[in-house]
Amino acid sequence: MRPDLRTRFLIETIHDAGGTKAAVRLAAALASAATLAALAAAFLSSEPSSALRAFFLAPFGTEAAFLSTLELAAPLAVCALGVIVSFRAGHYSLGGEGQAYAGSFAAALAAPVLYEALGPASVPLSILIGASAGALVAAPSAIGKRLAGADVLLTSILVSQGVIFAVDWAIGGPFRDRSSNLVAMEALPRGALLPRLAPPSTLTAASIVALAACLAAAFYFDRTRSGAAHDLYGRNQRFAELQGFDVARLSWAPIIVAGVLHGAAGAMMALGARATAIRGMSGGIGWSAIGAALVAGSRPQALPFAAVLFAWLDSGSRQASILSDLPPDAGQAIKAVVILAVSARPAIAAIRRRR
Amino acid sequence: MSAVGSLLAGSLAFMAPLAPAAIGGLATEYVGALNIALEGLILVGAFSYAAAGSIAGPIVGFAAALLSSAIVAAGADLFSRKAKADPFVVGLGVNMLAPAAASILSQAVFDTKGVAVVAGLQSAMALPGLRYSDVASFAVAAAIIAAIAATPFGTRSRAAGMNRDSLAMAGVDYGRVRGAAYFVSGLACGATGAALAASVGAWVPNMSAGRGWIALVAVYLGGKRLGGTVAAVAMFSLLLSAAAAAQAVVELPAELLMSIPYFAAALVVIVGARRSARRTARRRVP
Numbered sequence: 001m002r003p004d005l006r007t008r009f010l011i012e013t014i015h016d017a018g019g020t021k022a023a024v025r026l027a028a029a030l031a032s033a034a035t036l037a038a039l040a041a042a043f044l045s046s047e048p049s050s051a052l053r054a055f056f057l058a059p060f061g062t063e064a065a066f067l068s069t070l071e072l073a074a075p076l077a078v079c080a081l082g083v084i085v086s087f088r089a090g091h092y093s094l095g096g097e098g099q100a101y102a103g104s105f106a107a108a109l110a111a112p113v114l115y116e117a118l119g120p121a122s123v124p125l126s127i128l129i130g131a132s133a134g135a136l137v138a139a140p141s142a143i144g145k146r147l148a149g150a151d152v153l154l155t156s157i158l159v160s161q162g163v164i165f166a167v168d169w170a171i172g173g174p175f176r177d178r179s180s181n182l183v184a185m186e187a188l189p190r191g192a193l194l195p196r197l198a199p200p201s202t203l204t205a206a207s208i209v210a211l212a213a214c215l216a217a218a219f220y221f222d223r224t225r226s227g228a229a230h231d232l233y234g235r236n237q238r239f240a241e242l243q244g245f246d247v248a249r250l251s252w253a254p255i256i257v258a259g260v261l262h263g264a265a266g267a268m269m270a271l272g273a274r275a276t277a278i279r280g281m282s283g284g285i286g287w288s289a290i291g292a293a294l295v296a297g298s299r300p301q302a303l304p305f306a307a308v309l310f311a312w313l314d315s316g317s318r319q320a321s322i323l324s325d326l327p328p329d330a331g332q333a334i335k336a337v338v339i340l341a342v343s344a345r346p347a348i349a350a351i352r353r354r355r
Numbered sequence: 356m357s358a359v360g361s362l363l364a365g366s367l368a369f370m371a372p373l374a375p376a377a378i379g380g381l382a383t384e385y386v387g388a389l390n391i392a393l394e395g396l397i398l399v400g401a402f403s404y405a406a407a408g409s410i411a412g413p414i415v416g417f418a419a420a421l422l423s424s425a426i427v428a429a430g431a432d433l434f435s436r437k438a439k440a441d442p443f444v445v446g447l448g449v450n451m452l453a454p455a456a457a458s459i460l461s462q463a464v465f466d467t468k469g470v471a472v473v474a475g476l477q478s479a480m481a482l483p484g485l486r487y488s489d490v491a492s493f494a495v496a497a498a499i500i501a502a503i504a505a506t507p508f509g510t511r512s513r514a515a516g517m518n519r520d521s522l523a524m525a526g527v528d529y530g531r532v533r534g535a536a537y538f539v540s541g542l543a544c545g546a547t548g549a550a551l552a553a554s555v556g557a558w559v560p561n562m563s564a565g566r567g568w569i570a571l572v573a574v575y576l577g578g579k580r581l582g583g584t585v586a587a588v589a590m591f592s593l594l595l596s597a598a599a600a601a602q603a604v605v606e607l608p609a610e611l612l613m614s615i616p617y618f619a620a621a622l623v624v625i626v627g628a629r630r631s632a633r634r635t636a637r638r639r640v641p
Binding site: 044092140143144147148149150151154155157158159161162163164165166168169172173284287288290291294327329330332333335336337339340343344 | 434438439440441443444445447448449450451452454455456458459462468565568571572575608609610611613614615616617618620621624625626627628629631632
């Protein structure tokens with residue numbers, strides 16, 4: 001087998017777009033999302049004005065709703081950061097879904113035990129365990145890449161799919177809370193959860209951690225030699241090698257770090273508003289994260305905005321489906337079209353250049 | 356039927372929807388483009404089969420599945436080329452859009468966003484373990500194999516994948532060849548989707564269940580060659596059939612058994628890459 005996906009298939013739009021381009025891309029995403037949301041409300045709902053109000057105002061209408069939308073964005077931002085870390089090293093890992101799901105499961109499994117032993121101090125440890133589970137799921141791809149040059153895109157998808165089956169079994173089988181109608185594990189004790197910062201909103205420290213992680217990653221990529229080497233390796237492996245960078249480490253470490261971030265995001269979901277691990281709870285976060293990374297122009301500092309945009313689409317469509325008859329999947333469809341619209345940016349730039 | 360016989364029959368049933376998608380993936384691979392949207396295109400095909408079939412019967416449903424998937428695939432490629440959008444990102448968008456759009460349309464067509472059973476759409480058995488829809492699906496795969504192996508389209512596709520500049524010098528438009536390959540890939544995924552929906556006579560949300568990704572892996576495991584891809588599909592089908600058959604014998608839960616083929620395939624990818632790297636290294640030693 002020729003592991004040549006990467007050379008054949010350089011994903012231009014996933015490389016660092018630069019500050020201005022990232023801002024333009026974000027603005028384009030926001031404009032297209034708002035237009036599409038208005039169109040969806042007009043054409044897919046029999047009560048367009050209620051749907052519009054619910055979509056645009058409900059997620060930001062009250063302080064609690066606004067803070068809850070920020071909380072919804074936190075795991076997505078952390079997952080998208082994982083995408084940026086792996087993609088900017090040229091590793092197209094598509095296993096985020098399974099890594100986040102494993103992180104949720106592991107954190108929900110460990111949290112009650114750790115809480116018994118340590119009390120509220122168990123929370124960071126539970127997240128650490130979730131992150132380790134994500135790293136474990138990413139490990140076969142990292143090992144395969146390092147030792148055999150195996151294509152990360154293929155191995156990450158395969159391992160992730162296998163893990164999703166296995167976690168489905170674990171949550172629906174031996175670890176299921178039989179007293180609940182939901183296919184979920186036992187609800188976690190309140191003290192084992194991420195503490196709420198501004199009740200009645202669901203805002204927790206996860207949002208602050210996500211923001212800090214994005215800023216730290218921005219510093220790493222923009223201001224450190226290691227970050228520059230990381231980027232250079234992603235653009236031209238051979239050149240990075242000739243420059244004397246540690247290419248052996250870069251061939252596997254970004255994949256593991258991405259796994260850690262996805263796993264931590266999964267743990268945040270389990271220890272956040274959901275307060276347990278539910279079957280299928282990752283709900284496409286791995287794919288949405290790739291979209292958010294693209295919208296952010298692969299710049300960590302732009303990620304919080306992209307994540308909030310996606311969280312608004314999720315929250316807005318959910319609110320609109322409750323308060324009117326807009327299909328709840330409208331948000332997902334809009335996200336997909338926003339990704340397509342943003343991907344066309346190079347063409348718009350080309351048209352501008354021609355003029 | 357003996358154990359081996361039922362294992363092989365089971366393999367054929369798994370192979371019927373998988374083979375066209377893998378061959379479709381190979382068709383775009385020949386022109387040097389990775390069609391990551393196989394998963395979404397399968398869903399388009401499955402939904403179209405159920406929706407059109409509920410109005411005009413299974414034959415029209417099958418035709419609608421092929422056409423709708425092909426149009427979406429060709430449209431996505433056209434968008435990618437004209438807007439200079441990254442094919443990977445466009446494929447990702449299609450994969451995200453297809454299930455959401457199907458769910459919205461399902462509410463309008465079937466009045467539910469969940470499972471929609473349509474009377475008369477489940478295909479009858481043609482042979483033990485093989486439905487007429489499976490036979491039709493194999494026929495589509497065979498037709499595409501013939502097209503890429505023995506027609507000018509196949510020759511141009513391979514030339515496009517090897518050196519698109521030479522193709523241009525020969526006066527052939529690369530974009531048109533690539534567009535045709537995506538159209539063919541869509542036809543194949545439509546057949547896969549129709550076979551899946553016809554096997555249960557229903558539209559089930561997310562019924563592709565990762566088959567698009569397995570098909571893509573089969574293309575790469577098979578070294579992007581026709582024979583290799585078919586062999587990889589056969590291997591996957593055998594593994595999936597063995598996992599399904601094991602449910603009756605082993606005490607392990609179904610989900611755990613179904614996870615094994617994915618882990619095994621990942622192992623095969625890694626071992627294959629290792630052997631390939633060693634061979635390359637040996638060749639370099641004077």
